[in-house]
Every structure is written in structure tokens, then in C-alpha cells.
Amino acid sequence: MSRLLPGPRTEPLAAVDGAAMVFGDDVNTDLLHPSYFFSLDADTVRQGFLGQVAGKATDGTRSRVLLAGDNFGCGSSRETTMQSLRLAGVQALVATSFGRIFFRNALCLGLPAFSCPDAATLAEEGQPVRVDPLAGTATNLATGRTVALTPLDPFWRQVLEAGGMMPWLEQRGSLT
């Protein structure tokens, strides 16, 4: 049988480092992960990441931080898009703003996603970036520039800290 898609984040919430992948405005889920790669098999899903964005292919062996402009991840609700990001080594998402379903999908799986007015200009492609969800900052480790992340609503903060929606419900005793 094929390799299962990953569940929610299991490590404690902490600062993460990764090479920047930089995107513009209105980057939709069909660009991030074409529906052709919709599958229950983790290898197929991983191969679809950025299937049509030239020059951004990744083999998943290197840690990444995605930086994007407005309305990042608009379009489809397919969670395979978010799974493909995780399988490709993406540790955190910082965007000027997110498509709302995509934003929920990230936090529901425990992947840090923050809006930030400076997201699109923080780093050049490939520069090392640290995202610290506890301190609420993102830092370009090449230039030393640090910017503030917009704080999450307290509900989403709890979900992220718990490792995702299902761990949060488990903690609350809602999964009887």
C-alpha cells in the first residue's frame, strides 16, 4: 500500500528556519498543487507541489519558509495542497494575507501561518528566514531584518499550539 499522508504536527511549537520561497499576489491552489496530483499516496501528492511554477521545484530535502503577497492560497479547499507543502519541507507560511480556507487548512494541521504586511518584501528567493511563532516575529537571517507577525486570534493560537484542530479537540475532551 502507498505511503499515508501526514497527520497533524507532533513536535512542540517552536521557531523554524528555512530557505525563502517567494510568491506574489493571488497565487491559487491549482498553481500550488494541480488537481492532477490529488491522491491518497504521499509520494504522488509531494510530486505535485508547484507542478506548474517554473524554477521553484523542490525535492523535499530542504527546509523551506513560504513568503507571499495578498490572498495566498485562494481557490480550492483540497487539503492535498497543504499536505504537498508539508511533504516538500515547508515549515511556515507568512503572507500579506491568505485565502481563508487555505489559512484554516494550515492551522488545522498545525503548520504555522501568519499574516504580515511585510511578508512579500522580507527576503529574496533562497535567503534563510526564521519564523518564530512564539515571539511573533519573522527574521531574514541574511540581512538581520526582523518584522512583526500579525497575532493570531486566541482560538487559532490555541489550535496552532496544540498541533492542529484534532489535537486541540482532544485536549478539550471533545473527542468522546
Next chain:
Amino acid sequence: MTLSRTLTHKLLDAAATGETVAGSAWREIHPDLVLGHDATIALIVDRIARAGGRIAEPERLFLVADHFAPPSTVDRANILRRFLDFVEQSGIVEAGGRLEMMQGICHQVLVESPRCRPGSVIVGADSHTTMAGAVGAFATGMGSTDILAVLRTGRTWLSVPDSIRVDIAGDMPAWLRGKDVALHLLGRMGEAGARGAALELSGAGVPMDGRLTLCNMAVELGAKNGVWVSDAVTRDWCRARGEGGWPDDVALEDLQPDAGAAYVATERVDLSTLAPQVAAPWSPANVHDITAVAGERVHQVFIGSCAGGRLEELGDAAGLLRGRRIPPLMKLVVTPSSTAVYKEALRRGWIEDLIDAGAVVTNASCGACGGIDKGLVAAGEVCLSTSNRNFRGRMGDPDARVFLGSGLVAAATALTGRLTDPREVL
């Protein structure tokens, strides 16, 4: 002082359990109905089992096999099987939930059912769940983990969004449709124009099929939900769905925003001033009057999807193509939104009209829209589609170009083989 509430605020209040998180705008909500389909439910079947397996309220589930319906690859056959095994083993149908087996696209099959109740709160594992807002419901799309939480607990967490009013004035001209209004709003507001907000739409001049298209494409504006402010058109259409189609305990007055409710913006559209609209590649917000792009060679026309395969589009196409033939090199692919639509179009003779004109008619399903099934486009091809998204690569090869338009624009374009203003051929 009583708070004046938007319609969306009222609908969410009615489903709120009272559970909150300190300092948060998010509240626990008890949805009346949960929509799911083969693709996005199959994704969480393993995790349902790992999370204890129990489905909280199976009677509230409305599940539809529509994406891989029927499946065209082995991988998709296995995905569909995973979904169907889950439905069977969890006893959802026996417990009063619904399974619709390949009877059309989940959003269309849902609104055709009295279970899609005016005044209710509906969450679905698909972004176009917003379409159910056309019956006066709050309806929003979510990802699979969010839906997993609903399946296990019967609850979800939502905030009350800002609302944007959309007032549509006038009568619908013969060449215009709800799709043109949706595209016009996208051109005006952009793909993030209603990001995270509610659209509350009204306008007696828009027939029900067009309202469904507008609420469907609310998500293309980034909206959380699109709700039509119910009127006699809504009520009559819902009643025609049969027993319980418009519930006895729901009054039209209950489905209105309060007088003085606060809106963050108001968009006004005058139907008498609009030309047929087309979205050019590769964004549904890259919108032009048809006159600006008319004449471009088109290789395929697709009439289908939850946004554009209803009786309105099939009737418009049949009316325009009846007794005519499309050019020999034109591919005209017609995929009705549901089997009910398909059967009614058959009864009215429209399917025969379309076939005689040169169309191929497929079974009701998502079809080519999401790049899933019959009707994908090749590199270098140009397609005019009545669907909701023309993102690059969505419908096939990334080097195909897809334009979006109404059923009338689709039929006029199929007839000439070029992007065509329907006013020239009507």
C-alpha cells in the same frame, strides 16, 4: 438597545452553541448539514478511524460521489472505493444520512434536496459549498481536517464575518445572465475583493439559476459565504423541490437582514448597463466585455460545472444551436450539473438539440472543470467554459487558455468557433 444584525450574523447566531474561547471572535457552531464528496472525504477516512471512528451526527451528512464519478483511472477508482467503504462501514445511510451515487455535482444535488434548508447553516468539504447560500442559508467551504472535526464532534468554529451588500437592480436583458453579474463583480472587486467576508445579495431580476451561480462564485471573490436575501423567487423555487422544500416553520421575514444592519461596503449593479462578460486567462477576475475579446479562435466549449451546467445554460445553448451545426473542428462538451437537470433537459428535447448541433453530452459530474474527467484541454488550445475557475492548468495542459462566460456566450462561441457576443447571433 438591540443590535442590528446582518443576515449572515443572524444565521450564525441561530446555530451558535454558546461555547467560546476567551478573547476570541470565533464561536462554536452546530451546523445543520455537512456536505462531503468522494475526493475530500476519502482524504480523511484513515484519520476518522484513528480518531476513534465515531461519527457524531450521521443523519446530518449529505455525501455525494461526484468527482470520480465514474472513475477514469485506477488511482481514482481506489479513492472512490475508500469513500464508499467508509460510508458503508460507518452506517451513515442507515442512520438517516444521505449518499448520492453519481447523480451529479454535490452542490447541485444538495440544493435540489429539501435537506438544503432555508435559514440553516451548512458546512462542506469543498470551496463551492457557498452555492447553497442561494436558498437563504449560511454555507461555507472547508478543508478535510476541519470537516474531520465536524464529523467527529458535530461542531465547528466560525467567526461572524463582515458583510458586503450586493444590490442588483433592473430586469435581466435577453443576452445577460447571472454569470455575467458574477464576472462583472470579480472584474470590479478582484480575487481578494471579498476575502473572508460575507456577500449578501439581492435583486428580483435574477432568476434562481443565476443566483446559484452568483453564490457559487462568491468564493472566487474570496468570500466566506454568499447568501441570497430570500424573496418570492427563492420561496417558489424551494417549494417546487417537493415536500418540505420550503419548511412550514420558516417565514420570508425571518431570512432578511435587520433594518440598519452595518455593511462594510455596498456594491450596486444595474443589469441594464452590462454587456456580456468574459474572464480571460488565467484569473476569474481578469474580466472584459465580450466585445473586447470577440473574434479569438476557440477550439473547445465546455458547458458544465456547479457554476454553469444547469437548465439555464442547457436551455440557452439548445435554443441558440437548435437546427444549426457547430463547425467541424469545434469540440462542444456538455456535462449537466446533475442527473435531475439532465433528465429535465432530455424531456424538453434540449439534449437532442445539442447532439444534433454536434455536441457530446457526458454524464452529470464535475467533469472537465477541475481537470478531472472528459473534456480536458491541450497545449495551445483555447476553451470557453461556463465553469467558475480558469486558473492556469486547472482544466488540462498549463499551456491551454481558458475563458469563462455564460451559457449564451458559450453557445454563440460554439456556433462560430470564435469568442462571440451572443447579441450577434440571438
